Amino acid sequence: MQPYLVFSITASLGAMGELAGHERRGSLIWPGRSAILGLLGAAMGIERGGDFSKLDELGLAVAVFDTGAPLRDYHTVETVPSAAAKHPNSRPEALAAARGRTNTTITLRDYRAGPLYGIAVWGEELDAIAAALRRPRYTLYLGRKSCPLAAPPGAKVVDTVSAEEALTHLDLPPWRRLDRRGAPVAARLLVCGSEEGEIVHDVPGDRRHRHFTPRRVTVRNVEIVPGGAG
């Protein structure tokens, strides 16, 4: 038996980036390690350049209830050449200073519409993290700032024998408790760090420059049905 912090994340749109450039940013079908640590860091009020060392020690598992539908957003960005406006105080000011000599670039962003995940976390100071998830310092979101969570994470700490068992204690949002056929919703995949398995590049390295290092994960077939202790 050991304590696990469990919580759920769902959003009408979410984005779980892997490798990303300016023009095109894709999305994984589940949130990587850096996405979860970023969410916990936001809750705790750790700034981008701040000390993540304690969070970096945590173990994580992600239960995939719904990967969401893929969505590709196309948008245009109007940019002001940096020579045209030095340290403008506002965007209208920058645009005015550019006097029409702006550039337009096209970007593509991938999202997942309606994803639902359960997260299990183990390690030190789980109660403090749970408290921060209930009353966060910074806004929580699923990958991009435009992707607000559609329900509070509902963080709680439970004592169980495994992450898989801990995730059965999740409280899912009211409208996601049943699947389309009216049966209790189940997670079919569990993603855990491991010694063997596939390689993903989602371990934050240099946060300021957004470098990610590889780790191995196993993606296990499971059937996790929440609704244990409510």
Place this chain on the structure above:
Amino acid sequence: MSTFLQFHLLTTYGPSNPNRDDQGRPKQAMVGGSPRLRMSSQSVKRALRESAFFELDLQGNMGIRTKRLFEKLVEHLDTQGVPGDVASEAAAQVAEIFGKLEAPNKADGNRVASTLAFVSPEEWRLAENLAGKIVAGEDMPKEKDLKKLVLRHADGAVDIAMFGRMLAADADFNRDAAVQVAHAITTHTAQAEEDWFSAVDDLNKAEDTGAGHLGETAFGSGVYYQYVCVNADLLVENLDGDRDLAAKGAEALARAIAQTSPRGKQNSFAHHPRAHYVLAEKGTQAPRDLSGAFFSPIREQPILDSSVASLVRTRDDIDAAYGQAWDADCIMHVGVGGTLDEIVLFAGDAVRDA
């Protein structure tokens, strides 16, 4: 923990195409297995930051654009029982702070300013206070210092504080956005439709009649759910601790989100929608949007009323499941009750008290 100010809006768009995809059609999304119309967060943010409400706010003034400050101050003093000539003199002294006044109207003694002035709600209050003090005969500072008592300056960049900035070249000037704007989606199943059109050549009266131009354009219509969340503490921090300015920004934001929309094809479709329902909430609990209310698309008519009912029900359900997610709230529901002014006041106070 921080104080979060959350807005939930339901707004009806008639046939329109405010935010286009790469094919020129309204943006769409599949949510909960059903197709919806969508407006991206960036298009909404652009509409907000280019709105008159923000323009005024960045100038440090917001709210009412008028020449009639004098008249309103006289009225205000009159309700306090101040005699006419005393009131006129005090009102003139205060109104002059905002700009030169024209000579009194011979018939009724009223005076208007020679130019329009933007007066923020806070400045109205301060102007009324000051007029009251003058009437009471309190010692007043010299004219230059008088201005400082009433006029609020806004040198900070409210839009950058709100929507953030990323400068790859100079990361020290980066700002984390204090305002989160979600993509807006329809509460119900909705898809883009095609309009086929022709245009006639006015001078072509010969036998070769017919359209001079053929084209098609796509549009859509629906009730959109929009969610906006302000991290009040971060907003104040981003504005270098200027809490008044942050509050003013929140007030401008509240006005703008209810009355602004992305302008794509606005001259073709003349969409100028205003929010039908606005729920503002504040609290330190983890914010959440209420898009779960529409994960299963609304089907019952009337769609707008059903959307409001579903939003309210989902909010209650979330509170029941996770504990109340807010401490105080304020609602404007057109035809039912509440005003945008109340929402604006609530927003400003939420940031001022954060």
